[in-house]
Amino acid sequence: MTSDGQVVANPRFLAAAAGELAAAQRVLAGCRPGSGNRRRARRKLAKLHRTLANQRRDFHHQSARNLINTCDVIAVEDLAITNMTRSASGTVEAPGRNVAAKAGLNRSILDAGWGQFLAILLAKAEGAGRRVVKVNPRDTSITCSLCGMRCVRPRQDTVVCPAYGGMDADLNGACNIFTRAGLGSGRAA
Numbered sequence: 001m002t003s004d005g006q007v008v009a010n011p012r013f014l015a016a017a018a019g020e021l022a023a024a025q026r027v028l029a030g031c032r033p034g035s036g037n038r039r040r041a042r043r044k045l046a047k048l049h050r051t052l053a054n055q056r057r058d059f060h061h062q063s064a065r066n067l068i069n070t071c072d073v074i075a076v077e078d079l080a081i082t083n084m085t086r087s088a089s090g091t092v093e094a095p096g097r098n099v100a101a102k103a104g105l106n107r108s109i110l111d112a113g114w115g116q117f118l119a120i121l122l123a124k125a126e127g128a129g130r131r132v133v134k135v136n137p138r139d140t141s142i143t144c145s146l147c148g149m150r151c152v153r154p155r156q157d158t159v160v161c162p163a164y165g166g167m168d169a170d171l172n173g174a175c176n177i178f179t180r181a182g183l184g185s186g187r188a189a
């Protein structure tokens with residue numbers, strides 16, 4: 001989600017891949033060590049990983065190209081700082097074993113993608129003469145982009161400001177990043 005409301009949805013192949021990878025891993029785990037089945041299962045798993053990696057890279061190139069074509073300045077959260085705050089807070093919901101494992105797999109697939117996307121974006125930005133500003137991600141997801149007060153987040157997709165009420169969580173976060181980069185209020189449009 002960009003600060004002007006442009007949504008780049010996670011492509012369906014990521015969710016599909018999580019299911020396929022989990023299934024292939026289960027098959028591999030059930031194969032006898034040293035057996036031909038095990039060798040085939042391992043090959044199949046490796047092939048799924050390669051296919052996913054290729055699809056993801058293409059998607060990142062395309063998304064980065066779109067941003068470069070439409071924006072003069074691009075602000076993003078500083079990945080190094082994000083990693084630190086994430087590991088410190090350690091958010092693990094545990095709604096049930098399989099659900100949690102699948103969610104974890106989904107998340108790790110998405111997380112693995114973000115660093116690559118940023119690297120591709122930075123390279124394209126440099127080539128095209130665009131400026132990229134990295135900002136501290138601290139509390140961007142929970143601070144109100146309109147008044148600066150701390151919001152509550154009753155659901156993943158919603159934040160609620162004590163003064164302004166409910167807002168889209170991703171849009172609010174993107175506007176905070178915009179503001180933090182010194183690009184204005186983030187609500188100019």
Ligand SMILES: [Zn+2]
Binds near residue numbers: 145146148162
């Ligand atoms: Zn507010």
